[in-house]
Amino acid sequence: MTEQLTHFIDGKRVPGTSGNFQDVFNPATGEAHTQVPLASSDEVKAAIASAQAAFPAWSGLAPAKRVAVLFKFRELLYAHADEISELVSKEHGKTLPDAKGELMRGIEVVEFACGIPSALKGEFSDSVATNVDTHSIRQPLGVVAGITPFNFPTMVPMWMFPVALAAGNTFILKPSERDPSSTLRLVELLHEAGLPKGVMNLINGGKEAVDELLSNPVVKAISFVGSTQVGEYIYSEGCKHGKRVQALCGAKNHMVVMPDADLDKAVDALMGAAYGSAGERCMAISVAVAVGDKTADALIEKLTPKIQALKVGPYTDAETEMGPVVTKESKDRIEGYIQSGVDQGAKLVVDGRGLNLQGYENGFFVGGTLFDDVTTDMDIYTDEIFGPVLAVVRTQEYETALQMVNDHEYGNGTAIFTQDGDAARDFTTRVQAGMVGVNVPIPVPVAYHSFGGWKRSLFGDHDIHGMEGVRFYTKLKAITTRWPSGIKDGAQFHFKAGKEDH
Numbered sequence: 023m024t025e026q027l028t029h030f031i032d033g034k035r036v037p038g039t040s041g042n043f044q045d046v047f048n049p050a051t052g053e054a055h056t057q058v059p060l061a062s063s064d065e066v067k068a069a070i071a072s073a074q075a076a077f078p079a080w081s082g083l084a085p086a087k088r089v090a091v092l093f094k095f096r097e098l099l100y101a102h103a104d105e106i107s108e109l110v111s112k113e114h115g116k117t118l119p120d121a122k123g124e125l126m127r128g129i130e131v132v133e134f135a136c137g138i139p140s141a142l143k144g145e146f147s148d149s150v151a152t153n154v155d156t157h158s159i160r161q162p163l164g165v166v167a168g169i170t171p172f173n174f175p176t177m178v179p180m181w182m183f184p185v186a187l188a189a190g191n192t193f194i195l196k197p198s199e200r201d202p203s204s205t206l207r208l209v210e211l212l213h214e215a216g217l218p219k220g221v222m223n224l225i226n227g228g229k230e231a232v233d234e235l236l237s238n239p240v241v242k243a244i245s246f247v248g249s250t251q252v253g254e255y256i257y258s259e260g261c262k263h264g265k266r267v268q269a270l271c272g273a274k275n276h277m278v279v280m281p282d283a284d285l286d287k288a289v290d291a292l293m294g295a296a297y298g299s300a301g302e303r304c305m306a307i308s309v310a311v312a313v314g315d316k317t318a319d320a321l322i323e324k325l326t327p328k329i330q331a332l333k334v335g336p337y338t339d340a341e342t343e344m345g346p347v348v349t350k351e352s353k354d355r356i357e358g359y360i361q362s363g364v365d366q367g368a369k370l371v372v373d374g375r376g377l378n379l380q381g382y383e384n385g386f387f388v389g390g391t392l393f394d395d396v397t398t399d400m401d402i403y404t405d406e407i408f409g410p411v412l413a414v415v416r417t418q419e420y421e422t423a424l425q426m427v428n429d430h431e432y433g434n435g436t437a438i439f440t441q442d443g444d445a446a447r448d449f450t451t452r453v454q455a456g457m458v459g460v461n462v463p464i465p466v467p468v469a470y471h472s473f474g475g476w477k478r479s480l481f482g483d484h485d486i487h488g489m490e491g492v493r494f495y496t497k498l499k500a501i502t503t504r505w506p507s508g509i510k511d512g513a514q515f516h517f518k519a520g521k522e523d524h
Contacts, residue, residue: 113203291462312414437460
């Protein structure tokens with residue numbers, strides 16, 4: 023019998039009872055190594071009830087006592103980093119250094135959350151009128167939930183729950199059913215750190231589980247990271263049920279390469295940004311906009327041999343630079359996009375299809391792929407492929423390159439490589455994207471800043487983690503107080519300006 027994973031409800035592992043399970047694969051071998059239960063609506067309700075019961079005591083703790091658990095959690099994450107990274111690589115396929123790097127970026131948010139007492143400080147105004155003071159406080163929302171994607175099974179959950187918990191909320195996490203083991207381990211370690219039961223619950227599942235989170239009135243807010251199609255649904259349904267929603271969605275990130283750019287650095291940047299984690303990143307660079315044919319020719323010439331030499335293999339091989347994609351369906355979809363690029367007239371410079379690794383013939387491998395002469399009406403330009411495919415678009419003018427970025431429906435991240443400070447400043451000012459890099463290919467902000475895109479890359483008013491995360495998981499309350507002073511003013515039947523003495 024295949025091993026089965028569990029949910030984590032009310033402080034302990036709980037076997038699935040719905041009778042529905044889904045296989046979890048090792049993408050390098052193509053073999054299922056475990057099964058994950060898909061929660062029923064009743065199982066989700068049990069997790070919600072546990073979180074609701076835990077909220078009064080948890081929110082009533084001093085922030086310093088809440089973050090004491092997170093300090094211990096941080097230490098446990100470092101102690102178990104190799105174990106967690108192995109779980110990520112086994113189910114996602116990314117290399118061990120990439121898996122560990124993901125974990126470290128998640129730990130940065132835990133560290134930010136450990137300092138939340140200073141972020142929860144309100145404002146105070148003395149004597150807004152005679153003997154009247156006003157101050158504000160930030161309070162937790164209640165039970166909140168997070169729905170996270172397969173591509174970062176440890177980092178993205180930690181973009182959410184550390185900040186939410188530190189602010190005094192209780193949390194329900196629904197990870198991707200494609201690679202849930204590492205996420206479940208995070209929740210176990212959080213309880214080893216001393217988290218009270220019910221404060222953090224994990225349920226695995228599909229649409230039935232998601233719909234219960236969206237419709238249940240106890241859940242006050244939903245955080246989501248994933249595809250635009252699903253994100254739009256989460257946002258519209260969540261808002262319809264009166265919830266606060268942040269939905270971070272798809273991307274098509276451009277890197278503009280100017281004629282004066284250091285091409286060797288630009289090429290190295292593109293190799294990591296386009297092919298790292300097999301391109302399965304919402305901040306991956308999938309379009310390189312070369313300004314001038316001379317720039318484009320040199321870029322193609324330098325990229326081609328590096329892509330051809332890219333070491334593709336399983337995470338167990340220490341020399342592997344790029345692992346497989348996550349599922350056979352993903353492999354088939356990516357290869358379909360490569361064929362569409364050929365059919366629509368792009369020049370296929372390096373073809374990543376047909377990769378056959380000895381001993382891993384059933385793995386979900388796609389090699390690094392490079393297109394030249396791509397135009398903005400092609401599917402490989404308009405769509406988020408989410409695979410190791412880089413499209414080079416040629417243009418003769420900087421203004422045209424900038425307009426390409428601004429015209430695209432997505433506005434998650436972008437970058438410019440140049441040695442011209444004026445061009446860089448103009449680009450960062452005028453570009454329509456939420457995260458911008460100057461000679462930095464993947465401009466993911468550090469934990470104490472916030473992550474989020476523009477246009478159809480983000481639905482909702484708040485970015486994730488940093489101070490935007492604190493604002494999302496709290497509500498502001500303004501309190502005006504007056505204490506008896508012996509002065510008798512009589513009843514007031516109209517507003518009076520605060521500057522007036524009464």
